[in-house]
Amino acid sequence: xxxxxxWFGTDGVRGKVGVPPITPDLVMRIAFAAGRVLAPRATxxxxxxTVLIGKDTRVSGYMLEAxxxxxxAAAGVDxxxxxxxxxxxxxxxxxxxxxxxxxxxxxxxxxxxxNGIKFFGADGFKLDDAVEAEIEAAIDAPLDCAPSAGLGRAxxxxxxxxxxxxxxxxxxxxxxxxxxxxxxxxAANGAAWQVADRVLHELGADVVAVGNHPDGFNINQxxxxxxxxxxxxxxxxxxxxLGLALDGDADRLRMADADGRxxxxxxxxxxxxxxxxxxxxxEGGVVGxxxxxxxxxxxxxxxxxxxxRAGVGDRYVLxxxxxxxxMLGGENSGHIVCLDKHTTGDGLVxxxxxxxxxxxxxxxxxxxxAAMTLLPQVLVNVRTAERFDFAADPRVRDAAAAVExxxxxxxxxxxxxxxxxxxxxxxxxxxxxxxxxxxAEGLADVxxxxxxxxxxxxGPGAAIKLS
Numbered sequence: 001x002x003x004x005x006x007w008f009g010t011d012g013v014r015g016k017v018g019v020p021p022i023t024p025d026l027v028m029r030i031a032f033a034a035g036r037v038l039a040p041r042a043t044x045x046x047x048x049x050t051v052l053i054g055k056d057t058r059v060s061g062y063m064l065e066a067x068x069x070x071x072x073a074a075a076g077v078d079x080x081x082x083x084x085x086x087x088x089x090x091x092x093x094x095x096x097x098x099x100x101x102x103x104x105x106x107x108x109x110x111x112x113x114x115n116g117i118k119f120f121g122a123d124g125f126k127l128d129d130a131v132e133a134e135i136e137a138a139i140d141a142p143l144d145c146a147p148s149a150g151l152g153r154a155x156x157x158x159x160x161x162x163x164x165x166x167x168x169x170x171x172x173x174x175x176x177x178x179x180x181x182x183x184x185x186x187a188a189n190g191a192a193w194q195v196a197d198r199v200l201h202e203l204g205a206d207v208v209a210v211g212n213h214p215d216g217f218n219i220n221q222x223x224x225x226x227x228x229x230x231x232x233x234x235x236x237x238x239x240x241x242l243g244l245a246l247d248g249d250a251d252r253l254r255m256a257d258a259d260g261r262x263x264x265x266x267x268x269x270x271x272x273x274x275x276x277x278x279x280x281x282x283e284g285g286v287v288g289x290x291x292x293x294x295x296x297x298x299x300x301x302x303x304x305x306x307x308x309r310a311g312v313g314d315r316y317v318l319x320x321x322x323x324x325x326x327m328l329g330g331e332n333s334g335h336i337v338c339l340d341k342h343t344t345g346d347g348l349v350x351x352x353x354x355x356x357x358x359x360x361x362x363x364x365x366x367x368x369x370a371a372m373t374l375l376p377q378v379l380v381n382v383r384t385a386e387r388f389d390f391a392a393d394p395r396v397r398d399a400a401a402a403v404e405x406x407x408x409x410x411x412x413x414x415x416x417x418x419x420x421x422x423x424x425x426x427x428x429x430x431x432x433x434x435x436x437x438x439x440a441e442g443l444a445d446v447x448x449x450x451x452x453x454x455x456x457x458x459g460p461g462a463a464i465k466l467s
Contacts, residue, residue: 007139008132010313014107014116014421017060022115024067026139030117031071031103033138035152037131038101039077041122052097052157054082054090055105056191056248059216060115064105068117073152074145082160084214086191086250087118088346089164095124095343096163106191106249109226110421112217124343126315161195168199171341172352176359178205182240184256186211186231188224190248192348199348200244208238211245225252225334225347232260242355242365246347251314252334253347255354257365264374265334266296268354271368272338273328275357277303283340287320287329289313290414291379294429296332299372312416314345375411376433378440380426381418388451390415390424399446403428403439411436415443424451 007013007021013030015022021030039049053068055061065081072079077100082090087104094102102120110116119127119135127135145151183205187193189212197209211223211230223230225247235243235256243256255263269286276282285306288296292309300307310316310329317329318337330336336350358368390396396415403413411430418425424447428440 005133006136008136010315011108012104012116012118012126014110014114017058017113017115022060022064024063027064027117028067028071028074029139029143030135031068032075032143033071033135033141034101034103034119035072035075035077036138036141037134039075041100047098047100048078049076049100049152050078050080052080052082052090052094052099052102053105054085054087054102054160054191056107057084057189057193057214057216057219058105058107058112058115058248060113061105064115064117068103068105069154073154074143075152076146076150077152079152079154081154081156083156084191084194085160085164086195086246086346086348088251088342088344088349089160089167089191089195091120091124091344092164092167092342093157093160094120094122096167098122101127104249108249109188109220109224109247109252112219112221120344125318126344165195165199165202168195168346168348168352169203171338171349172203173356173360176356178203178355178359180204181242182206182208182238184208184210184231184234184238184240184243186223186225186234186243186245187250188220188226188246188248189214189218190220190224190246190250192246192250196244196246196250196348199352203352208234208240210234219248224248225254228254228256228262228264232256232262236260244347244351247334250347251345253336253350253354254334255351255365259366261366263365263369264332265330265336266293266332266374267365267369267372268334268350269328269330269336270296270299270372271357271365272336272350272353273300273305274303274368275361276328277305279360282328284324284326285328287317287324287326289317289331290416291332291427293332293374293377294412295372295374302371318344375429375431376436377427377429378433378437380440380444382424382426382444382447382451384422384424384451388417388424390417390447390451393450395446395450396443399443403443406435406439413439413443 107114193212231245310320314335335345414427
């Protein structure tokens with residue numbers, strides 16, 4: 001791995017709390033380095049350099065927030081503290097308040113003992129690779145504190161949640177409401193626990209809030225977008241019409257209907273694209289990823305909607321969207337980006353776009369997705385002790401070639417390393433569920449034998465799921 005990208009991955013800095021880079025001293029250095037890189041840009045524009053810091057509900061957030069605050073203050077940067085707030089909320093407020101940058105302390109959908117740092121620029125978009133490289137290069141520089149007269153100050157933003165709630169509501173048509181709908185909202189015991197239910201309630205829905213009792217340790221635990229089966233059970237138990245599930249930092253969305261059927265990111269993005277296409281409001285096409293289901297691509301083709309695949313990760317989806325001037329993109333994991341509404345993936349805003357389509361057309365989720373049939377897709381995560389160059393291993397290459405030959409144009413194989421954790425992902429897609437599962441598990445076994453192993457497979461159910 002290039003030394004200039006020692007700490008930053010595909011979605012900021014992330015890792016186990018107490019292990020570099022997620023230690024108080026290194027996080028303070030990262031903040032100091034970021035302050036030194038970002039401050040000159042603000043000063044050149046005649047402004048006082050100021051950053052907004054938000055976090056999710058992990059117990060480690062207190063420690064890391066204090067470390068970041070110290071680092072920025074030492075670099076002469078003022079700090080605004082938003083407390084627990086969704087990642088897209090920080091992106092919005094950074095832009096709305098005309099700040100130098102926004103920072104989110106979160107590990108998204110990961111367990112509570114992980115944490116991470118995400119940066120947003122003044123425009124509300126994630127920092128590009130060049131700026132992150134500058135910060136990387138400055139981390140090891142001496143931490144030469146600014147003189148006392150130039151130190152940064154800190155204060156809390158008391159109305160951050162209210163501002164973000166109003167923003168979310170503004171993305172829903174003013175002539176529509178959610179009256180008559182009972183909606184379950186699962187906040188994953190995460191950053192949206194105080195805002196998700198309020199957004200839908202203020203739009204008229206009868207809201208049942210679950211996953212809204214964070215204790216510092218239960219974020220994403222058996223709930224949220226990574227456990228959609230919990231949402232489905234709650235929708236049925238409360239006899240609701242719909243359910244929305246977010247992840248720990250609320251940038252992902254999964255949904256369920258009254259029958260308890262779950263809908264992933266591909267299906268929800270299809271609902272939005274279909275509605276906009278039929279309303280003649282779709283600009284360009286849709287960007288997916290290498291993980292997007294072929295059934296999704298095929299359904300968009302049936303609508304005459306162009307589709308292209310980016311690398312896995314919402315930042316790569318966003319890059320390709322901006323290059324093509326398209327407004328819609330996303331991942332089957334539930335990251336959905338509506339660039340005409342926000343600069344980043346937002347679970348609540350995406351949910352409101354789906355609800356807009358359903359309300360305008362008078363349809364259920366099942367009706368809105370009736371023309372879309374997902375192919376069976378099995379994902380196996382193989383955890384390794386270190387970065388493993390699987391492409392250079394002849395055993396893995398031969399096994400992958402055998403899988404592709406077996407599928408013979410009837411499906412897809414994707415083998416890739418995760419950008420956020422030491423995991424190799426094996427995805428096999430095809431028409432026959434039993435064959436797909438067998439091929440994925442067989443290739444995973446080859447990887448386990450070839451790679452330096454570390455612990456058990458990531459995720460619930462041995463990290464195998466059938467979509």
